[in-house]
Amino acid sequence: MHFSTEEFDTELIRLARAAGDQAYDPAAGLIAQEAKYNPIHTRIWTGVRHPHRESVVYALVLLESGAAADVPLAEEILLRVLAEQDVDDASPTYGIWSYFHEEPLEQMVPPDWNWADFIGRELAFVLFRHEARLSDAIRTAVRAGLGHAARSIVRRNVAMSYTNIAAKGTFVTLAAGQLLKDAELTEYAVRRVGRLREQIEAAGSFAEYNSAGYWTITMEAIAAIVQYVDEPEAVAGARWIVERLWDHLAGRWHSRTGQLSGPMARVYTDEPARTPDLLALLAKATGFRGSFADLPELTPTLGLAGPALVDVEAPAAVAERLLDTPTGVVRERFSYLDGEVPVVGTTWHGTDATLGSVSVGEYWLQRRPLMGYWREPDDPTWGPSRFVKLHLMKDDHDFSSAVFASVQSGSQVLWSVSFVSPGGDEHIGLHQIEAGQAFPVSSLRLVLEIAGADGATVSEVGPQLRVSTPGVDLVGSVDSISFGDHRPTVRVERADDRILLVVELLEGPTSLTMQDIAPVELTGTFSLFEGADRPDVAAPSITVYDGDVQAHWVTADGTQLRLVAPARVTTKTGHPQVVRTSIDGRA
Incomplete structure (x- = not known):
């Protein structure tokens, strides 16, 4: 890989555009994807669904591609998604979207308030980078949508220990305050940068620790504050958080395996460091050196737009740890x-x-x-x-x-x-088994x-x-x-490249x-x-x-x-x- 940063960002947008073009459904005017099982928020687990978040990212990628001919389609997608936002400030779901066009907010279990943060971020990038290219009607609609998302974030006022959402929402509220010239939003958001820094200092690190996916989200959000926001106090706090993020990742990156090692708080895969967006960020941040000069082929995905929109550079000592872990x-x-x-x-x-x-x-x-x-x-x-x-x-x-x-x-x-x-079942917070509650179970096992x-x-x-x-x-x-009166059994299983030591706690x-x-x-x-x-x-x-x-x-x-x-x-x-x-x- 012999890219300049500018060439690499262009390549990332090309790959994101390829993924979006392949997934776009002209009949719906949105991105289409096959449903996957998700134990929280949604019950659309089969068939084809049309996600609002990915559709907004595709609209942004169309604008990033630079061709004037792409602007009308980007605007159509933005209007379609903005029409699905809850804009009733008396509503408990004010300012957010449902996941999918097929599933209104009232059918979600429960709605995901994070969608104000996720989609709000993309709307902020649309305005920061492309506002002058939008027609008056679309510009007005996007600005209104960003404002509703930001005020929803303020109303929710999430705990700063919810690291990735705390960071993303801080960028969205700072962006809205600046772009909409809303002094109240700006004042809130500047204070929020300080609160996030204080939480990290008091705890010692990040509550969502060692999370490759959410580290990427958090770094993109905080780096975006440094790059796009004009408030000196907020930018100074964001620079401090960026340094802590680099220290945190570098301490657990293992260069010889190319993996983020150690215990993990928030992951969705057993190889979280192999995701294209994280690898893209690290390649940029290390100057495409060492193993990052020869990345595995990046799979086209809309998520590659995120690393293309932020400037990142790892401090020299951090870069050396990423390239050669002691x-x-x-x-x-x-x-x-x-x-x-x-x-x-x-x-x-x-x-x-x-x-x-x-x-x-x-x-x-x-x-x-x-x-x-x-x-x-x-x-x-x-x-x-x-x-x-x-x-x-x-x-x-x-x-x-x-x-x-x-x-x-x-x-x-x-x-x-x-x-x-009491404790969780499949989800740690949403699927509760209450104290004294009997629950059916077919199997319960510890697996190495x-x-x-x-x-x-x-x-x-x-x-x-x-x-x-x-x-x-x-x-x-x-x-x-x-395990009480039960008689657990132990066995070893072998299948393909997997070896399992299994403790079966129940007889049936x-x-x-x-x-x-x-x-x-x-x-x-x-x-x-x-x-x-x-x-x-x-x-x-x-x-x-x-x-x-x-x-x-x-x-x-x-x-x-x-x-x-x-x-x-x-x-x-x-x-x-x-x-x-x-x-x-x-x-």
């Missing part, structure tokens, strides 16, 4: 639970492997409390998917009433899993999943599973299992009430070794006493890890209060 351990306090219990992430960077865990965290389809990656000796720079994760599944989806606790030294982790009530281990040697010694490849040994065990379909299960815990260890030294792994000492599990483990290098965690169903706030960890006696 080995060692990174610990970072991401945030606090309920203002008291720190959420600490630990990530070990080896030469060709990396492993991370979080001190306390829920399970959920967007969480990865224990996550690792490795590469084999002959793998190319952007090689095949090779990863390990530990997750708790109910009826084949991640179960967000399950909670994780751990302590990590180097590439070895001592961990324990229990449950909370190893992917990319085709050709590996697998051995089992007691509860310990060892998977050996030319590059690494992955050693996992579940040394203590308690049943109805559960979480509070009736005692004791309840799963406790074990995980180790990842690379190179020629693949040591034996000792079993931990584990005691379940008075509602808690107490585990002590001497790692392969002699480090003593201790973990205390609940062996009973607790509340969300109660679980982390019990957790205690130490490394060689140090808390």
